[in-house]
Amino acid sequence: MTAGTAERVYRLRDGRVTPAMGAVLTYLAFRAYYEDGRCAWPSVDTIAASTFLSKRTVTRALGALIDLGYVRQNPNQAWNQMDPETGEWKRKGYRTVVYDVLTERFERVEDVSAERVRDEREAVTGQGRQNVTPDETVGNTPFVQGCQNVTPEPDASGRGDIVTGQGCHNVTQPTNNQQLPPTPTGYPPASGESPETEREGDGPDADACPDAEARRVCDHLAEARRAVSLTCPEATGRDLRAVARLLGRLRAEGVADPAARACAAVDWAMGGDGMSGGEYWRRRLRSGRRLADGFDELVDDMTLARGRSGARTPSPGATCAAGHREDCPHVRGVGEAAEFTQRYPSFAVRHAHDRRLVSLADDGLSQTELRAVLRGLLCEDAQAQRVQAEQAAREKARVQQEIAAERARRGGSMFIGARERRGGAA
Numbered sequence: 001m002t003a004g005t006a007e008r009v010y011r012l013r014d015g016r017v018t019p020a021m022g023a024v025l026t027y028l029a030f031r032a033y034y035e036d037g038r039c040a041w042p043s044v045d046t047i048a049a050s051t052f053l054s055k056r057t058v059t060r061a062l063g064a065l066i067d068l069g070y071v072r073q074n075p076n077q078a079w080n081q082m083d084p085e086t087g088e089w090k091r092k093g094y095r096t097v098v099y100d101v102l103t104e105r106f107e108r109v110e111d112v113s114a115e116r117v118r119d120e121r122e123a124v125t126g127q128g129r130q131n132v133t134p135d136e137t138v139g140n141t142p143f144v145q146g147c148q149n150v151t152p153e154p155d156a157s158g159r160g161d162i163v164t165g166q167g168c169h170n171v172t173q174p175t176n177n178q179q180l181p182p183t184p185t186g187y188p189p190a191s192g193e194s195p196e197t198e199r200e201g202d203g204p205d206a207d208a209c210p211d212a213e214a215r216r217v218c219d220h221l222a223e224a225r226r227a228v229s230l231t232c233p234e235a236t237g238r239d240l241r242a243v244a245r246l247l248g249r250l251r252a253e254g255v256a257d258p259a260a261r262a263c264a265a266v267d268w269a270m271g272g273d274g275m276s277g278g279e280y281w282r283r284r285l286r287s288g289r290r291l292a293d294g295f296d297e298l299v300d301d302m303t304l305a306r307g308r309s310g311a312r313t314p315s316p317g318a319t320c321a322a323g324h325r326e327d328c329p330h331v332r333g334v335g336e337a338a339e340f341t342q343r344y345p346s347f348a349v350r351h352a353h354d355r356r357l358v359s360l361a362d363d364g365l366s367q368t369e370l371r372a373v374l375r376g377l378l379c380e381d382a383q384a385q386r387v388q389a390e391q392a393a394r395e396k397a398r399v400q401q402e403i404a405a406e407r408a409r410r411g412g413s414m415f416i417g418a419r420e421r422r423g424g425a426a
Helices: 003-010 019-030 044-051 055-068 112-125 212-227 237-252 258-270 278-284 288-293 295-312 329-335 338-343 354-362 367-409
Strands: 071-073 099-101
Touching (some): 003 019, 019 099, 237 288, 258 278, 258 288
8 A cells, every 4th residue: 555656646736637537546556566656456346446436437547547648557467466365376367457657757746845835825814624623611522432413503603613522523514594495205305406496207297298289190109009919108298399390390391281291101100011111110119209210211111112012013004005125014023023022032133034025025925924934034044053053162172172182292281392401501
């Protein structure tokens, strides 16, 4: 324990050092093995418990002190190899880090004489000290040792405080005439705020948002969740305010009925058909705040889903008077059939033969015949890919066998033939 090094830390004047950093630096200096602050190896848990800080705060403080140059990790980390209580060696994974407090890098340190002069000046002006003048008329009152009476004395302003001979202090506390209004329990709130000035909670009964449209959207969301057998949390004041801001933004963008637009998005997200938002949106939209936060993304998904549905379900009465094309509904719809989308997820694979399907469609083949042709072409492509994969595997195996044989012939290395013995004394 080096109290002298800790006392030097107390006189450090550096605006970059926060209170947490100062507490950690002081504790490391106090736990140092040498007088100059070297070799302190308390664990992060010990530092946190001793300085009343969290472990994350201690870790950040240590990193900041190392960056400032006030602390470093000792080059010799062998100080923590042995358990001081049991005398047994500790494994590397259970050892703490050995730190050094570099007091020689303290640039702005208050001198002891300057500190003494400041204390004397404060003593003369009456600042920075307590009035502990003993009462000559009353005398010392015997108290039980170890207690501290902090009850305000009504007549102690002119005669000072009573100091007992048992080490206890009767300290006169300044009283505050402004009393906080009592709470229903009879005790003032711990936060110092009166019940009338406390911020309204976010409970279900909060009436901070009087917008009826926001309430209607939240109720519609709850009903839609009940329809698909999902839980329905009750709308809070924050939900209503978030939905009200969303409706105001839609109204500013020119939407005639923002509430209907939001309800339509909720219906699409909670729908059970294949064109709905699916499980992702049903799991995500739990409250009005979630709806307001993800509304733009939800609308984008609705737009993309409508585009995909238009590509998958072409109009049966549409005709190509000028001839079929690769992007016309008749040809594009062949590759987008359910049997092909499930087996061949890649769009490029399904539509690799659209040019051939165009010529066949111009010849008058029906959709069923075109699907049969595409089915055969895709099977041929899959067979060709399997043949190419088998050929590549055989070629790779042949090359590996040749390399293994050549390595064995050269004595286990492919480069032993290039080695030559050069130089050296006879």
